[in-house]
Amino acid sequence: AQTVTQSQPEMSVQEAETVTLSCTYDTSESNYYLFWYKQPPSRQMILVIRQEAYKQQNATENRFSVNFQKAAKSFSLKISDSQLGDTAMYFCAFIGTNAGKSTFGDGTTLTVKP
Amino acid sequence: NAGVTQTPKFQVLKTGQSMTLQCAQDMNHEYMSWYRQDPGMGLRLIHYSVGAGITDQGEVPNGYNVSRSTTEDFPLRLLSAAPSQTSVYFCASSYSVALSTYNEQFFGPGTRLTVL
Numbered sequence: 001a002q003t004v005t006q007s008q009p010e011m012s013v014q015e016a017e018t019v020t021l022s023c024t025y026d027t028s029e030s031n032y033y034l035f036w037y038k039q040p041p042s043r044q045m046i047l048v049i050r051q052e053a054y055k056q057q058n059a060t061e062n063r064f065s066v067n068f069q070k071a072a073k074s075f076s077l078k079i080s081d082s083q084l085g086d087t088a089m090y091f092c093a094f095i096g097t098n099a100g101k102s103t104f105g106d107g108t109t110l111t112v113k114p
Numbered sequence: 115n116a117g118v119t120q121t122p123k124f125q126v127l128k129t130g131q132s133m134t135l136q137c138a139q140d141m142n143h144e145y146m147s148w149y150r151q152d153p154g155m156g157l158r159l160i161h162y163s164v165g166a167g168i169t170d171q172g173e174v175p176n177g178y179n180v181s182r183s184t185t186e187d188f189p190l191r192l193l194s195a196a197p198s199q200t201s202v203y204f205c206a207s208s209y210s211v212a213l214s215t216y217n218e219q220f221f222g223p224g225t226r227l228t229v230l
Contacts, residue, residue, distance in 0.1 A: 004156075007212060035218070045157075045204065045221035091156050100159070100164050101172060104156035 002027045002094050007107035020067075021077045021108045023092030030042045030054075032096040034068070034075045039107070040088040048090070051075065058109050082112045116140050120222035127195040127229045135190040135225050137205030145208045146188040147219070150201040151156065157204060163188055193209050195229045201228050 003026045013019035025034070036048040042045075051059045051068050058066050067076045079086055092105040121136045139146065147162035149172075159172030163182040178197060179191040188207075192199060206219040 006156075043202065043224045045206075045219075047218045050218060057164075093157075099146070100162045101159060102147075103128065104149075104158070106154065106156045 002029075002096060002103045004092050004094050004103050004105040005090055006108050009106070009110045010109045010111070012111040012113055013079075015082055015084060017082055018078060018080045019082055019091055019110065021079075021092075021110065023075045023077070023105055025073050025075065025092070025094050025103075027073070027094065027096060029096045032094060034066075035093040035095070036064070036066070036075075036077045037090065037091045037093060037104075038086075038088045040085075045091075049077065079110075084112050084114060086110060087112045116223070118205055118207055118220050118222035120203075120225050122225060123223065125228070127227065129196060131195050132191070132193050133195065135179050135203055135227070136203075137188045137190065138186050138224060139188075139207040139220070140186065141207065141209070141220070142185060142212060143207035143209050143220075144185075145184065145210065147189045148180065148188070148205050148208065149174070149204045151197075151224075152201050160190065160203075167223060171191075188226075192227075197229045200227060200229045 007025045029079045035052045038046045038048050049061045049064050063080045065078045089107045089109050091107045095102045124127045148160040149157035151157050158174050160178050161180040163169045169180050203225045205222040208219045
């Protein structure tokens with residue numbers, strides 16, 4: 001079974017600064033997807049960024065980028081130029097060859113301070 | 115498209131009562147799933163379906179039943195509610211369950227369930 005670990009329950013960052021959220025995972029599979037989801041106080045789950053394991057290039061979406069280290073099984077999320085609207089809980093998720101079974105980490109609560 | 119819809123948004127039950135949480139999607143998605151989210155924890159998979167007539171158990175299936183008679187609908191049934199089932203429930207769907215064509219999961223707005 002796969003496991004996903006987010007070791008930082010809470011983090012804070014000043015507006016306009018950069019913050020990195022950590023995620024490690026454990027799997028014996030060679031092909032899989034990794035995701036970061038954002039959950040604001042509204043509870044709606046919003047996809048932030050996606051990384052396919054066979055792609056060596058790190059994914060980027062505007063201010064959001066990942067550092068994907070496949071050998072180390074690490075998948076961190078970097079948020080640049082943090083904005084107040086980035087305040088949310090962030091979840092790391094794994095989907096393997098049984099794409100019906102996804103595994104989520106316990107989340108990191110990020111607070112962006114003005 | 116309405117996306118993934120869930121009803122009700124809130125529900126309070128007494129121990130032993132039964133109820134069905136409704137989930138529907140209008141995107142012709144093959145895959146649908148139910149998760150529960152407890153305070154301070156991530157989403158845990160309850161049941162999932164890879165197509166009409168096909169369902170399977172996730173990580174925490176006990177106390178829950180599902181069926182998928184149509185592509186659009188995937189209801190979750192609690193046969194005899196227990197306080198341990200107090201949680202927020204999310205339904206999700208995706209176009210494909212094959213990893214080669216996998217895209218992303220789209221989530222409903224959630225149902226907050228309290229069992230007294």
